Amino acid sequence: MPILELKNVSKSFGSGSSLIEVLSDINLSVNEGEFVAIVGFSGSGKTTLINLINGLLFPDQGEVLLHGSPVEGPGPDRGVIFQNYSLLPWLSVYSNVKLAVDEVFPKLSKKERDEHIKKYIDMVNLTPALDKKPSELSGGMRQRVSVARALAMNPEILLMDEPLSALDALTRGSLQEEIIKIWNQDKKTAILITNDVDEGILMADRIIPLTPGPKATLGPEFKVGFERPRDVTEINKDEAYKHLRNNILEYLMDVGATRKQVSDQRYMLPDLKPTMPGRVIFRKRKKKVQVKYF
Numbered sequence: 001m002p003i004l005e006l007k008n009v010s011k012s013f014g015s016g017s018s019l020i021e022v023l024s025d026i027n028l029s030v031n032e033g034e035f036v037a038i039v040g041f042s043g044s045g046k047t048t049l050i051n052l053i054n055g056l057l058f059p060d061q062g063e064v065l066l067h068g069s070p071v072e073g074p075g076p077d078r079g080v081i082f083q084n085y086s087l088l089p090w091l092s093v094y095s096n097v098k099l100a101v102d103e104v105f106p107k108l109s110k111k112e113r114d115e116h117i118k119k120y121i122d123m124v125n126l127t128p129a130l131d132k133k134p135s136e137l138s139g140g141m142r143q144r145v146s147v148a149r150a151l152a153m154n155p156e157i158l159l160m161d162e163p164l165s166a167l168d169a170l171t172r173g174s175l176q177e178e179i180i181k182i183w184n185q186d187k188k189t190a191i192l193i194t195n196d197v198d199e200g201i202l203m204a205d206r207i208i209p210l211t212p213g214p215k216a217t218l219g220p221e222f223k224v225g226f227e228r229p230r231d232v233t234e235i236n237k238d239e240a241y242k243h244l245r246n247n248i249l250e251y252l253m254d255v256g257a258t259r260k261q262v263s264d265q266r267y268m269l270p271d272l273k274p275t276m277p278g279r280v281i282f283r284k285r286k287k288k289v290q291v292k293y294f
């Protein structure tokens with residue numbers, strides 16, 4: 001039985017004339033230990049899809065099943081790594097990871113918890129920064145903390161929502177390698193959302209495109225058959241890589257062009273006049289800023 005299944009899932013936001021049909025008829029089946037990359041256009045609904053799997057959102061139609069049972073909310077069985085790190089700024093690296101570990105493993109002794117936290121911080125090479133606050137870390141280091149925190153919860157599924165897209169190419173490359181190494185060690189099931197086809201080919205077993213929205217849906221899957229561990233330089237030279245990359249890009253360009261034709265259609269807009277929202281006055285009084293709307 002697949003560990004995760006999405007069956008005919010659709011999700012909209014709003015109602016009436018402001019209804020946005022974001023996802024439509026999403027079908028996905030992920031086996032235990034698989035690494036699946038979902039590649040999609042900006043704004044197509046990638047985060048919505050991750051939130052449906054995480055249990056922060058629920059489908060309007062269809063179902064999201066974990067081990068065959070409907071997802072009823074977030075749980076420690078799914079660890080999420082977000083694009084924006086989502087660390088608590090007043091806590092150190094150690095305490096950010098500790099918070100998650102305390103929540104998931106309340107029965108471990110203090111010593112066991114301490115060892116567990118340090119093991120995962122070490123795994124992402126952050127032991128020297130144990131006591132540093134997020135503001136004292138680079139973007140890559142912050143994302144390493146997020147990775148350590150998600151993994152320390154020992155989730156069955158690792159959900160990654162464009163975790164590396166804000167990083168420079170070098171940091172991105174080394175974190176890609178670290179995530180794959182850890183995934184390989186722990187044999188987790190992983191779902192990576194990315195807008196980078198090369199990242200998908202380097203990391204995943206399968207790449208599934210998400211078509212542009214509205215009503216985005218999953219396209220045909222592309223299997224990535226390269227042996228692991230994968231070496232970027234070697235893969236880049238491989239004709240099979242070029243072929244696969246071209247096929248995926250061609251598919252994405254085709255669906256992108258089709259959607260563009262639809263979105264290029266002219267619509268009549270209502271005759272609205274912009275109105276001034278009023279003035280905002282900032283006054284300093286006893287060091288507090290006072291904001292006045294009228």
Ligand SMILES: Nc1ncnc2c1ncn2[C@@H]1O[C@H](COP(=O)(O)OP(=O)(O)OP(=O)(O)O)[C@@H](O)[C@H]1O
Pocket residue numbers: 013014020022040041042043044045046047048049213
């Ligand atoms: N809570 C919400 N309420 C209303 N609309 C929403 C909500 N969440 C997402 N949307 C809309 O759904 C669409 C898809 O958003 P989503 O964030 O899932 O896309 P994305 O592919 O992750 O975007 P990006 O590539 O910019 O990260 C957008 O039009 C967005 O405005």
